[in-house]
Amino acid sequence: MFITLEGPDGSGKTSQLPALKEFLQDAGYEVVLTREPGGTPVGNQIREVLMNLKNVSITPRTEILLFLAARAQHVEELIRPALAAGKIVLCDRFGDSTLAYQGFGHQIDLDTLQMLLDFSTGGLKPDLTLLVDVPVEVGMERKRVNSTEWNRLDAYTLAFHERVRQGYFALAEAEPARWVIIDATKDKDSVQKALQTAVTSRLGGG
Ligand code: TMP
Numbered sequence: 001m002f003i004t005l006e007g008p009d010g011s012g013k014t015s016q017l018p019a020l021k022e023f024l025q026d027a028g029y030e031v032v033l034t035r036e037p038g039g040t041p042v043g044n045q046i047r048e049v050l051m052n053l054k055n056v057s058i059t060p061r062t063e064i065l066l067f068l069a070a071r072a073q074h075v076e077e078l079i080r081p082a083l084a085a086g087k088i089v090l091c092d093r094f095g096d097s098t099l100a101y102q103g104f105g106h107q108i109d110l111d112t113l114q115m116l117l118d119f120s121t122g123g124l125k126p127d128l129t130l131l132v133d134v135p136v137e138v139g140m141e142r143k144r145v146n147s148t149e150w151n152r153l154d155a156y157t158l159a160f161h162e163r164v165r166q167g168y169f170a171l172a173e174a175e176p177a178r179w180v181i182i183d184a185t186k187d188k189d190s191v192q193k194a195l196q197t198a199v200t201s202r203l204g205g206g
Pocket of ligand 1: 009010036037067092093094095097098099101102
């Protein structure tokens with residue numbers, strides 16, 4: 001089963017993932033935890049280019065192609081083999097990040113993006129996507145406090161991040177069977193519990 005976590009910056013999703021992995025392993029599943037952009041040696045090199053504060057000249061089109069290049073490598077080298085071996089793949093961001101950030105955020109044509117996305121993934125889609133949601137101001141404040149995490153992509157405006165968040169809601173609404181929205185303004189333990197409940201229900205066929 002392929003499970004992705006999505007959400008605006010500062011939602012806290014990344015810090016929830018190790019505990020969710022442990023929960024699934026304790027239940028007897030083999031789990032691969034990975035992230036985008038990244039997940040492979042080539043993907044991590046692309047991640048560095050994307051995140052580097054010095055790369056202010058990257059254009060939106062270049063940015064898209066770099067995210068997609070990292071994803072193509074990730075799908076073929078890591079995700080598909082793990083799924084074929086019967087493992088659960090838990091992925092911190094995937095294709096929906098491209099639609100939310102580049103599509104809704106940068107307002108690049110969604111149909112074009114979807115076509116490029118299908119090319120990069122070979123049509124692979126998550127079975128379950130957990131939207132770890134926080135209001136933009138809350139997410140930005142969390143990131144600002146933890147300044148080591150601040151990167152080039154966080155420098156976009158509040159309006160950009162608001163479009164991203166609304167974009168996620170639109171994507172979730174379009175495919176309600178795949179998405180579960182988690183309120184991440186709650187305390188860390190409650191958010192973890194909600195994630196575990198959503199995953200358990202899906203694994204049980206619910
Ligand atoms: P993260 O470490 O917070 O997940 O940072 C990844 C950043 O990259 C985040 O701001 C979202 C952004 N992103 C995109 O804009 N498009 C994508 O396709 C992906 C995977 C991430």
